[in-house]
Amino acid sequence: MSNARKKIDILNMRVEPTQKKLLEKAAEFSGQSISAFVLDHAIQAAHKELDEVRKYSLSLRDAQVFMAALEKPPVANSALKGAFSAYEKKYFKTKR
């Protein structure tokens, strides 16, 4: 993997002159080239967006633990049971 030649793709985009000036200024300020600056920030924004729809890929051992727990769901422990009954008692004691 580490020795594989990096593949490079090109991404073109149109910008308004004022936008380009702004980006140039900001890039210069941060000591980066304009494309490094734009890419850097775009990648951060992309991660932030996708963090909300994250997909979990489990390793083999975690997948086995997950599968076993679903097959035989553990009974809620006393802390969780206590939290639920305290909540019910506090908010639904008279109603319901």
Next chain:
Amino acid sequence: MYRFEFHLLDKSFDRTKFDCSVPALNAFLATQARQSQSKGFNKTYVAILEGDTGKVVQGYYSISMGQIDLSALPERQRKFLPKHPVPIGRLGRLAVDRLMQGHGLGRELLVNALKRIRDASQTIGAYAVIVDAKDESAKKFYEKYGFITLADDPMSLFLPIESIPES
């Protein structure tokens, strides 16, 4: 004992005072939560003090639907589960204002969230709840309530839907 109300976040709530001492969780509530909700990524529920007309947020959580990829598992071990990613409920964040910490609000938010996810799973199907712990103390919080830590993704924990108490 403080009593709280739990509501879906909308712009009428005062989010400006919220400080749980975790910058990322403060920033999410202040700047991202509503946008993220309107895009359909997740829903944020907030707790306010009962009857507080200023609607100052004391705590919040955000939940969404997610997926778990079990393709690492050999087919014969996958048993009753679908071949494709398994639907789950995800508790992405849970936070309590630092001035309100120590009054059991975190525990109440957790119960409120789990009830909501359990109810949703009855209509659209989900096998488990996954949480992302932001730090060690958050992780301990979930472990205390029986969440199971993933060995290879130690800041993620899960609980089967069936393990959520009935009431």
